[in-house]
Amino acid sequence: MADTATGETxxxxxxxxxxxxxxxxxxxxxxxxxxxALVILMVASAVFAHLITPYDPTRIxxxxxxxxxxxxxxxxxxxxxxxxxxxxVMGGQVALxxxxxxxxxxxxxxxxxxxxxxxxxxxxxxxxLLFFNTIRSxxxxxxxxxxxxxxxxxxxxxxxxxxxTTVPIYARVVRTQTHALRNSExxxxxxxxxxxxIRILGIHILPNVIGPLLILVSMDVPLVITLEAGLSFLGMGxxxxxxxxxxxLNDGYGHINQSIWPVISGGVPIxxxxxxxxxxxxxxxxxxxxxxxxxL
Numbered sequence: 001m002a003d004t005a006t007g008e009t010x011x012x013x014x015x016x017x018x019x020x021x022x023x024x025x026x027x028x029x030x031x032x033x034x035x036x037a038l039v040i041l042m043v044a045s046a047v048f049a050h051l052i053t054p055y056d057p058t059r060i061x062x063x064x065x066x067x068x069x070x071x072x073x074x075x076x077x078x079x080x081x082x083x084x085x086x087x088x089v090m091g092g093q094v095a096l097x098x099x100x101x102x103x104x105x106x107x108x109x110x111x112x113x114x115x116x117x118x119x120x121x122x123x124x125x126x127x128x129l130l131f132f133n134t135i136r137s138x139x140x141x142x143x144x145x146x147x148x149x150x151x152x153x154x155x156x157x158x159x160x161x162x163x164x165t166t167v168p169i170y171a172r173v174v175r176t177q178t179h180a181l182r183n184s185e186x187x188x189x190x191x192x193x194x195x196x197x198i199r200i201l202g203i204h205i206l207p208n209v210i211g212p213l214l215i216l217v218s219m220d221v222p223l224v225i226t227l228e229a230g231l232s233f234l235g236m237g238x239x240x241x242x243x244x245x246x247x248x249l250n251d252g253y254g255h256i257n258q259s260i261w262p263v264i265s266g267g268v269p270i271x272x273x274x275x276x277x278x279x280x281x282x283x284x285x286x287x288x289x290x291x292x293x294x295x296l
Contacts, residue, residue, distance in 0.1 A: 031282065032279060032280060032283025032284075034275075035276045035279025036276075036279075038272055038275060038279070046096040049090050049093045054085070055082075056086070057082065057083065058082070060080045060081055063077070065080065066078065066258045066259035066261075066262075067259075068261055075262075079258075084248065084266075088269055090243040091243045091244045091266075092245075094155070094243065095225045095228060095245060098155065098162065101159045103220060103221065106170055107217055111171075111206075111210075114170065114173065114177075115174055115206070115209075117174075118177070119182055119201060125175070129175070135165065135168045136165075143165060144231060147161050153235065153238075155238055157236075161227075161231075169216070170216065177205075181209075214284075215281055216281075218280055219278060219281035219282075221273075222277045225273055225274070228244070229246035229249065230246060232245070232246025233246040235250070245266050248266030249267060
């Protein structure tokens with residue numbers, strides 16, 4: 001019992017020390033703090049969107065259309081009299097859903113394929129590498145337009161496009177990291193002791209490749225949001241009346257001569273989200289990459 005308690009105390013102490021070190025490193029990066037604040041604000045507003053929105057974002061109200069911001073309508077109204085603030089908040093929920101679903105799928109599939117390519121036989125590595133290069137040879141926008149044309153514009157089509165085009169990126173990163181680790185001394189020692197492939201991949205290689213991958217995912221979130229907004233702006237993403245930052249921009253652009261506020265309201269969240277995830281990803285890279293730490 002004493003040994004167990006001592007082990008738990010040591011483990012808890014190590015975790016607290018690691019968290020304290022992480023907080024210390026993050027505190028030295030003002031842009032990282034700003035990025036984390038913007039990301040938390042975006043995620044919180046998306047999660048609690050139904051509690052924040054004062055009006056139904058799809059409700060066409062009788063009243064001033066293309067009205068400027070006011071106490072009643074914080075970001076004004078669009079050409080149909082809908083509250084732009086409510087639509088922007090709910091649009092953040094759509095952007096977060098697309099990012100989580102698409103990047104989560106791409107991360108899972110890319111991680112498995114990358115481990116197989118990096119630790120498998122040479123012929124399988126070459127076949128998977130050819131597969132990755134083939135997918136990446138298609139321009140993302142052209143591929144997206146082709147898929148949307150075949151499957152129809154919808155949220156599922158956007159998620160599918162992002163997931164398929166992102167899998168090769170993550171798989172190649174994992175493959176490279178796995179190749180660098182497979183001939184390491186500790187891997188050779190494990191194999192000599194009779195450890196199986198699954199144990200080596202799950203216990204020794206996976207923890208070493210997941211960190212850089214998560215940093216890459218955090219920096220890919222704004223790319224996914226921009227792609228979704230672009231497709232929705234072109235009418236090939238989320239279909240009206242579902243609110244999306246892209247559809248808000250499209251509606252505002254069509255009436256920009258009467259009011260510029262819908263365009264500003266739809267564009268500012270994209271800019272802030274991009275800055276937030278970019279700053280946060282750069283800060284995480286500086287913290288987890290010893291070569292970039294400022295105190296070394």
